[in-house]
Amino acid sequence: MASPHANPSPRASRSNRATTVHLRLRKEIVSGHYPQGSALAEPVLAEHFHTSRAPVREALIALEREGLVSFEKTGRTRVRTIEAKDIREIMEARAALESMAAGLANRNWTAADTALIARNIDAQANVQSLAELSRLDIDLHHHVMLRSGNTRLLQLWEPLRWQYEAYLVEIFKRQAKEDYRPETDTIPSHRKLLKALSSGTPAEATQVMMEHVLFNMTWAN
């Protein structure tokens, strides 16, 4: 920490420390480290991350736009609470973006993609917890967004992903319902999706993804 104004050296696209704080704080929030609605004070976070308030402020702005944190009229920052009614919004928005992405990904789909997703679905059968299952699920959906080839779809989708993850962690904490049955529903649904992506028409992929996400909404709720 040498001199007070030391070491801005390795210049990465817009602020090193702010990005670090952003990613680390996001991980902490999504993983449920801070209870929903708890206050996030800049000086406290600054000390926690061994930095000054400036990078913390930048990180908070980014997190606010990701929907993980909200600013009050007084300027205070709190971890955003995500309730059942928010999940409806999130899943509708996911359905919109992901169904479009599925149609686009269908055109770019290769055998390598099929193999990757097939492995993912196989892993879902051997899963030990709901948390592990949802991680695989999100990975799968993330891959479809990537393969759509539309960077804006992916960018818009990302905040929804974090909000969804934060919500899942929350309900897993509240009700440790480990009565998961991946084989009864999730896995067949994903197999159907993979088939539409790999060997269906774009319109079919779109349709299957739309139904898949909207069905998950009723489940998550």
Add this chain to the structure above:
Amino acid sequence: MASPHANPSPRASRSNRATTVHLRLRKEIVSGHYPQGSALAEPVLAEHFHTSRAPVREALIALEREGLVSFEKTGRTRVRTIEAKDIREIMEARAALESMAAGLANRNWTAADTALIARNIDAQANVQSLAELSRLDIDLHHHVMLRSGNTRLLQLWEPLRWQYEAYLVEIFKRQAKEDYRPETDTIPSHRKLLKALSSGTPAEATQVMMEHVLFNMTWAN
């Protein structure tokens, strides 16, 4: 300007000056005041807005997330260039969000909405320029996003709106093609959309909106 650290007084949700700079700078960028790709230096902007660099920095972060500005590896900020290939992405994302929103708005639709949009379409017939026509067009689509009742759809849509507007202003500047024929295409298409929103099924509204936006993509391109 009294003392150096004066007047943070009327506290609005997270920084007054930063919000002001954000909105004003966005307007300037969207209206084509800064050429695409031109550099935005924090000290220069700070002087322009009679403030220090801190609020300017916050505004730039927000604009980056809106896709109007981009940060280089060196930390420099430039007005983002939006080319034809970006428009494909933007319109696909718009189609995804707006078609979903149309289906939802259909359920909430009232006679007041119909009257408002009908007036908008009538105004399109008496328009004097392409710029005026696109303003009405964006207003119309914005209203559908609002009436979807899904705040996240609206939030995700907003950046696309600004990017689209910036693109339109740019091509209007390049080619002053005032050979617009609203009656031949835009207006009938909007009337069909209104009918689906007001008296069709949600699925129909979704479908009509999807086709409407994707058709506009080929036109804008």
Add this chain to the structure above:
DNA sequence: GGCATCAGAAGTGTCGACACTTTAAACCTA
């Protein structure tokens, strides 16, 4: 003239400081 070199100007990343606001706690007072 064309091209490398190298000062100086301009710009970014981060820090600590301070005015003012909001929150929390201590302290009365009935």
Add this chain to the structure above:
DNA sequence: TAGGTTTAAAGTGTCGACACTTCTGATGCC
């Protein structure tokens, strides 16, 4: 003891400063 009031602590918004990096254009060399 409950409720209001005052006071201290904590927090936010903004500023200017400074180390370091990147850009720019003037200079010198071939």
